[in-house]
């Protein structure tokens with residue numbers, strides 16, 4: 001294909017079609033999820049849970065299932081059924097999960113750390129696995145299955161995800177099971193999704209970051225296509241970020257198998273044969289999908305629209321002239337004029353209307369400019385990930401040293417290391433609950449929810465996630481009730497709730513949240529990113545033709561994220577005077 005010659009790439013003239021001037025009005029700059037100016041203290045910050053639902057993309061109407069009909073008979077609740085090879089092969093030990101107990105598999109095997117977010121059909125929770133002690137995300141379908149077709153479709157998402165196997169740019173699959181009419185999919189835990197991350201970032205163009213996104217997602221698509229799958233729902237909201245800034249493609253709800261592709265162990269039902277295809281988000285949809293033609297080229301088109309959106313910081317239209325023009329291969333010149341010629345050319349070949357002419361993933365990955373950017377990206381990710389490992393190693397060394405010291409019987413050490421007890425104020429507790437109650441997630445949903453198991457996950461608030469804080473929120477808020485959830489009142493024998501909506505304090509990590517400033521910062525990761533940034537700059541300077549290109553800076557999603565497993569939080573339990581007195585007496589005696 002001639003478009004892949006280097007000279008064409010570097011000097012593509014972009015004509016401005018006259019009729020496009022109208023269509024350009026369909027595109028508009030993105031509204032920021034986060035105001036970055038510290039002066040805007042009155043505007044809601046990212047930490048506000050309300051904002052989350054405000055700026056999520058509109059739900060794609062076509063993805064919906066038919067409304068609940070009275071024609072469906074009430075099915076008896078299904079028992080726990082594993083649906084992934086991993087879980088069938090290695091079921092949980094009997095000591096952990098006892099099917100005879102009234103609690104669900106979910107509550108017996110996991111500690112629910114809170115709601116991460118909600119999609120069209122699923123709620124996603126951050127959980128701690130009691131089996132391996134690792135953190136995961138568990139997505140649970142909100143509605144009970146509405147018939148066999150609905151159930152089959154849901155199960156296909158889980159099984160196809162598992163079939164993809166591990167890949168550095170595909171969201172890691174862990175397990176899937178069904179219980180009481182809901183499907184649960186346990187996956188790797190990420191920091192956030194690319195849409196939310198990009199909206200929270202400062203709006204200036206960071207082309208190096210965009211090249212990084214493109215390279216990661218091309219690699220993800222290469223893997224997916226090589227396995228015979230087509231994703232059909234590529235968009236920034238379905239891409240997740242790890243702490244190091246690595247992108248992982250997720251949400252395989254619409255994924256299909258390429259026509260004629262033979263996949264081992266897959267029958268007609270599992271292939272979805274004879275079922276109506278579902279449409280993805282219209283904003284990213286390739287034009288040929290409207291004609292019912294689907295091929296891997298559709299994913300390339302959707303990736304092209306996603307990259308256009310991220311690079312130009314625009315809201316891509318979901319209909320109208322702008323939508324049509326984009327599907328005719330006319331890119332909004334007003335917005336792309338600021339991009340480099342290389343990026344414009346790559347976008348152009350990704351967004352060609354004819355799927356036969358459109359560049360394939362392998363062709364794109366073979367482009368010299370993409371190869372160069374891929375190398376830089378790999379160096380940058382390697383550095384960021386190595387530094388994160390180093391930090392967590394140092395942290396564990398410090399903690400184990402600290403633990404060792406605390407076992408030594410030196411009274412003076414005990415004095416240093418014991419935190420002063422404090423009695424928190426009452427309003428701090430109410431503040432925390434106030435946040436939670438205000439969150440729309442805690443309002444009633446029409447179907448069963450995790451109810452008692454649910455906690456609000458205050459990561460975006462920079463609030464403390466320590467067990468005490470979590471326990472305070474845990475089980476106090478029920479999704480299954482229309483009444484405003486209320487905090488459980490501590491009995492006098494329990495300790496007084498801790499102070500203030502607390503921010504995290506730890507030897508190595510600090511999360512700050514100042515009113516008015518909407519950024520939280522997690523120091524080590526910020527350091528890691530800064531360091532990776534400067535190192536990648538120097539590492540890549542040899543192959544980089546543009547000094548402004550740097551992959552490190554924009555790639556840290558860590559600013560608004562705290563991973564409790566990486567953030568040790570000493571829990572300072574309030575003590576009563578009597579116990580303090582007892583301790584002092586004991587110390588005196590020893």
Ligand SMILES: Nc1ncnc2c1ncn2[C@@H]1O[C@H](COP(=O)(O)OP(=O)(O)OP(=O)(O)O)[C@@H](O)[C@H]1O
Pocket residue numbers: 116117118119120121122123124137139171187188189190191192193237238240251253
């Ligand atoms: N593995 C994960 N790690 C961290 N956050 C996640 C993970 N999976 C999902 N989330 C978050 O949970 C929220 C809802 O997830 P998701 O959009 O995948 O649900 P969904 O029902 O598939 O949505 P839709 O069908 O509308 O795409 C999002 O805010 C997303 O960022």
